[in-house]
Amino acid sequence: MTELPLLLLHAFPLDARMWDLVRAPLAERLRLITPDQRGLGRSPLPETDREPSLDDAARDVLALLDRLELDEVVLGGCSMGGYLALAVLKAAPERVAGLVLIDTKAMADTPEAAENRLKVAxxxxxxxxxxxxxxxxxxxxxxxxxxxxxxxxxxxxxSPAGVAWAARAMRNRPDSLDVLRKSDVPALVVVGAEDKLTPVEEAGKMVDALDEATLVVLPGAGHLTPLEDPAGVVEAILGWFA
Structure with a gap:
């Protein structure tokens, strides 16, 4: 697995710069790819009349792999990036050699959370x-x-338009626990011990659904562990790869 690239997908409503504190130490050991997702950072929001869906964002990721001539990668993501990683896994499991799921969950939104996303959009x-x-x-x-x-x-x-699109796409996403149950790839699940949005309990559900998963809980960190405890995230990822 150490020869495979690691592609990390960022959280909402941020962009790939959220990985800045972990980028250099990871890139010393791995080929690291950190794209901006559609409508966020420097990535444009395509003009479309389609209802926002992470399935379309997943196709963006697969198109990127095609452009980079990569048959498969270890795919990771934080928060929304994790939701998107699961959408990619569902769409093209043959392209995913492993998962790094950081402060994320496989469950769909509750009705209250879905309503809040619509208000944000x-x-x-x-x-x-x-x-x-x-x-x-x-x-x-x-x-x-x-x-x-x-x-x-x-x-x-x-971009306000990008934020609105992403909020609606997350609101529309399905439960993905079955995607994990059907997968046979190794996975690393990282979560901040103080994460309020995707707590340790949600991380445990993903671990239970996977055949081969390693759980790392980072003390004193919340929902954005790559920014709150970058050294802990780097240690977890490199230790798992090794």
């Missing part, structure tokens, strides 16, 4: 994202507040 389209989105979600994103200003900068930099 509608407000982003009406008002943009600056001045309210970071304030609304930072308390749940971080336990360790040290990276709060950097996270705020990343949120404020996102």
């Amino acid at each position: 509608e407000r982003a389209e009406a008002e943009g994202v600056q001045g309210w989105l970071a304030d609304a979600i930072l308390p749940n994103l971080l336990h360790n507040q040290e990276p709060a200003e950097r996270v705020r900068e990343l949120i404020d930099a996102q």
